Amino acid sequence: MHNDEHDHKHCLKLFDRLSEYLDNELDDVTCTDIEKHVKECVPCFVCLQTLKRTIDLCKQTENRPVPKAFSKKLKEVIQNMPKTPSP
Amino acid sequence: MTVPKRANRKKIKDKDFELIRAINSGQFDRFPELVKRYEQKLYNFSLRMCRDATDAEDTVQEIFLNVFRYLKDFRYEAKFKNWLYRVAASTCIKKRRKSKFAPERELSLDEFISQDEAEGPNQVPNWALMPLDKLLNDELLDKINQAIFSLPEKYRLVIVLRDIEGFSTAETGQILNLSAANVKVRLHRARLFLRDKLKGYFEDA
Numbered sequence: 001m002h003n004d005e006h007d008h009k010h011c012l013k014l015f016d017r018l019s020e021y022l023d024n025e026l027d028d029v030t031c032t033d034i035e036k037h038v039k040e041c042v043p044c045f046v047c048l049q050t051l052k053r054t055i056d057l058c059k060q061t062e063n064r065p066v067p068k069a070f071s072k073k074l075k076e077v078i079q080n081m082p083k084t085p086s087p
Numbered sequence: 088m089t090v091p092k093r094a095n096r097k098k099i100k101d102k103d104f105e106l107i108r109a110i111n112s113g114q115f116d117r118f119p120e121l122v123k124r125y126e127q128k129l130y131n132f133s134l135r136m137c138r139d140a141t142d143a144e145d146t147v148q149e150i151f152l153n154v155f156r157y158l159k160d161f162r163y164e165a166k167f168k169n170w171l172y173r174v175a176a177s178t179c180i181k182k183r184r185k186s187k188f189a190p191e192r193e194l195s196l197d198e199f200i201s202q203d204e205a206e207g208p209n210q211v212p213n214w215a216l217m218p219l220d221k222l223l224n225d226e227l228l229d230k231i232n233q234a235i236f237s238l239p240e241k242y243r244l245v246i247v248l249r250d251i252e253g254f255s256t257a258e259t260g261q262i263l264n265l266s267a268a269n270v271k272v273r274l275h276r277a278r279l280f281l282r283d284k285l286k287g288y289f290e291d292a
Binding site for chain 1: 122126128144148196200209210219231278285
């Protein structure tokens with residue numbers, strides 16, 4: 001997270017905003033501040049890269065198909081519902 | 088007492104607009120079309136939120152029953168998909184409250200900070216540098232799913248909606264009735280929690 005050459009408080013402040021940075025939800029000034037900081041602070045750079053990879057991996061999780069038996073059961077339940085929603 | 092007239096808000100005409108309007112105008116036989124359209128999405132959402140597949144199936148069924156019950160209240164002021172996930176999330180939360188789970192653990196930012204400080208990483212690990220397609224395999228995907236599942240529910244809901252379902256911060260806030268700031272805090276902690284699980288997995292490998 002920090003090393004001796006850097007202001008620890010600054011690291012912590014930026015650590016808090018890394019997700020927003022990766023989501024493009026920060027103003028230009030804060031973005032520039034983060035970019036400048038991670039160029040100089042290796043632990044913060046590592047933190048940013050591993051966080052980014054975590055998000056990429058999370059987005060890769062696959063969707064399972066609906067089991068046919070359940071799909072059939074769901075269809076039956078829906079068909080057997082009262083034809084008008086309850087008040 | 089006179090009820091103030093509802094503000095005439097613009098209706099959102101998304102891909103579900105015609106179908107919902109048809110169902111709400113009495114064509115209830117078209118409801119199965121809506122089920123077909125969303126059953127896979129809601130099944131996977133429920134799998135990520137429930138203890139097991141049976142529980143997920145019960146949840147999907149309950150979500151669609153709730154959708155049928157409350158569809159007439161849908162005002163077309165949001166995308167239908169967002170309204171649907173609002174019903175889905177609230178069904179999951181209510182279902183959890185009825186069960187006898189232990190209270191949820193809070194994730195604090197400090198626990199992630201202190202770990203990094205202790206380790207003092209000085210280079211980007213291989214797993215964050217390798218091309219994604221070289222890194223991905225069934226075991227890793229399984230590990231990620233397990234890690235997502237081990238998150239406390241309130242963090243899991245946010246990361247599933249944001250990073251898996253692709254909703255924006257504002258949409259996630261509307262779905263879960265949370266401020267954007269709260270969504271961001273929970274998302275950041277959830278991601279850091281997953282990052283730590285992945286770090287552990289790759290370091291042990």
